[in-house]
Amino acid sequence: GAGVSQSPSNKVTEKGKDVELRCDPISGHTALYWYRQSLGQGLEFLIYFQGNSAPDKSGLPSDRFSAERTGGSVSTLTIQRTQQEDSAVYLCASSQGLGLGYTFGSGTRLTVV
């Protein structure tokens, strides 16, 4: 597609449930990033994939968070046993590689009630 696509655009879930967020990067982009943004706050880095290298998971806030990228394309961010503090907009970006411009998706707004 022409841009980075994220789904769903909005997700409301009950505390304790698991959620999966999907990111479809721009075709041919080797790097893919996940960030989250709590209301009124800046962007917090979560995880980064580059080609076939092991992902940089240094930003994941707890072991309830995990992400995978299948076939070097689509990525799924999974949050297990969601908590209210997980409520945020989850943003995905892709780029052609290091040092090159990122294209962000519109994000998934997650609300944990």
Added chain:
Amino acid sequence: DAKTTQPNSMESNEEEPVHLPCNHSTISGTDYIHWYRQLPSQGPEYVIHGLTSNVNNRMASLAIAEDRKSSTLILHRATLRDAAVYYCIPEEYGGSQGNLIFGKGTKLSVKP
């Protein structure tokens, strides 16, 4: 990682030039300087980036100080649509750390 300092907020009048400053005194010689902006309720979008020379594109100009310890994003004629949070981000080119670190940025308000 190089640390950045930006004003929390700035105001501009429509159709006037805007100069958004950024200090990055600990930047290394291989760090590119990236600027992104985030319009309300949207993901960030790329604006411009440069290494040493001043850069121009259709969105903005980037003026980089000779010592590279500061840079200025220039919007030549602000429009209402330019109201956004602007982030200045040094990024290590070719390094092992590929993720951009977003600070708090500068919130630009544009008055009609």
